Amino acid sequence: MPYRKRQRSTPQRRIILEELQKVRSHPTASELYELVRIRIPKISLGTVYRNLELLAEQGTIKKLSACGKETRFDGVVNPHYHVFCCQCGRVDDVFDLPKGFPLETPEYVCGYRILGQRLEFFGICPKCNSCPRDIQHEPPKEKE
Amino acid sequence: MPYRKRQRSTPQRRIILEELQKVRSHPTASELYELVRIRIPKISLGTVYRNLELLAEQGTIKKLSACGKETRFDGVVNPHYHVFCCQCGRVDDVFDLPKGFPLETPEYVCGYRILGQRLEFFGICPKCNSCPRDIQHEPPKEKE
DNA sequence: CTGTCTGCAAATGGTTTGCACCATA
């Protein structure tokens, strides 16, 4: 049980959370910064980072660390999975898993006491798929 | 089919690959750099990065991007999964999946044409687990 | 009042890149 210092409620923290929960695009810190800046023009990027970290620690939001070099954030914390487009970097939610899924989380794997698991899909999104091959909207993100 | 320029064989590239395939610790670029430096003292970190990138692109090695801020590399490319220790950052291979696994890769998910999937486990490794709680060998890495 | 939070700016640190020289095919 990690020590957690008591925290205050600030308009910055509240609005960062509101804006994140309002979108379904899994924004990066900078993208969210731009959204929040509409409502709090003087907010700083550092504050956004600090609060996202804090909200993620307390489990109010989730970090998606596996989708390129910028961390993305997800305001929806009920269990679901993600699909990443290898071409344009888009991220979508997967609530309905294909048959064979979902998965139980095992208690132990290789001696590790398991706390969680992550399942992610990689592929080509419908938009990229409908374009001629080798023509990319954006440079491809890392695959695995 | 992405264009790939023809590449030469250099001692640097060969030895980077050899050293990576020799260890099972999923080293970071810097860790691998230290290993390679024993054999090629004058090699530069930039060369290590450039070659790891290249080897990953051609599928000879794999990038593990979801385990903290430093990218780790895996010289074993046959399909297997990973367990990450949330406390010390250790990464282990999982070749024997618990029942229910492994999973078929679906052809389509949410309209995406699926190229691959990634399943990862997070938990506490045996070493960390045997220590009193809240005493960490190293600062915790990000969880999810 | 006390201690947390913010804005600002500077620092960090992993990764990438420009360049001139080197070496493979």
Place this chain on the structure above:
DNA sequence: TATGGTGCAAACCATTTGCAGACAG
């Protein structure tokens, strides 16, 4: 000898942090 690769150092850029003033409780 043409061109890809290397070492070196500087650049990049997402993220973190130190600090002084602001503000919540």
